[in-house]
Amino acid sequence: xxxxxxxxxxxxxxxxxxxxxxxxxxxxxxxxxxxxxxxxxxxxxxxxxxxxxxxxxxxxxxxxxxxxxxxxxxxxxxxxxxxxxxxxxxxxxxxxxxxxxxxxxxxxxxxxxxxxxxxxxxxxxxxxxxxxxxxxxxxxxxx
Numbered sequence: 837x838x839x840x841x842x843x844x845x846x847x848x849x850x851x852x853x854x855x856x857x858x859x860x861x862x863x864x865x866x867x868x869x870x871x872x873x874x875x876x877x878x879x880x881x882x883x884x885x886x887x888x889x890x891x892x893x894x895x896x897x898x899x900x901x902x903x904x905x906x907x908x909x910x911x912x913x914x915x916x917x918x919x920x921x922x923x924x925x926x927x928x929x930x931x932x933x934x935x936x937x938x939x940x941x942x943x944x945x946x947x948x949x950x951x952x953x954x955x956x957x958x959x960x961x962x963x964x965x966x967x968x969x970x971x972x973x974x975x976x977x978x979x
Contacts, residue, residue: 839882843873843889860904868893917967924961924977931956931974938962938974950975 850866872889880888920940929937931947932955938947949956950965950973962974 838876839885840873840876843869843876843885847873860901864896864900865893867896920964920967920972923964925964925972925974927956927958927960927962930958931962938964938972940964940972946971947974949973 847866847869850862850869854862854866868889871892872885875888876885923940925938925940927936928939928944931938931949933949933952936947936949936956938945948971956962956974956976961977963977965973965975967973
């Protein structure tokens with residue numbers, strides 16, 4: 837069996853495995869195997885094919901893998917209660933470490949202060965630190 841055909845089968849197998857795992861790693865190895873199949877078809881010896889496989893796969897890892905990691909780390913869109921964190925709200929009912937209400941984007945939320953013993957007055961602007969169940973945890977916004 838010709839070397840180029842073996843490299844082509846390896847590339848196809850790696851590509852199929854990549855489609856099942858979706859990790860990009862096997863896809864980059866598949867690209868290297870495809871390049872090695874091309875060089876084998878041109879008549880390079882096996883050592884040259886292996887070198888081309890290693891160089892193309894290595895370049896793929898160096899150039900494309902960091903972009904893939906960056907893409908996977910960032911959420912596309914924050915929704916639900918995660919979207920509330922960091923937003924500002926207006927106090928509509930005095931907020932203590934136990935009770936209170938704030939208005940966020942037209943919605944009224946139960947609230948409590950982040951710092952125990954502190955109180956925020958009606959009309960003050962606060963920042964949402966986190967969400968605990970159906971209650972937002974807030975702290976005063978420094979102007």
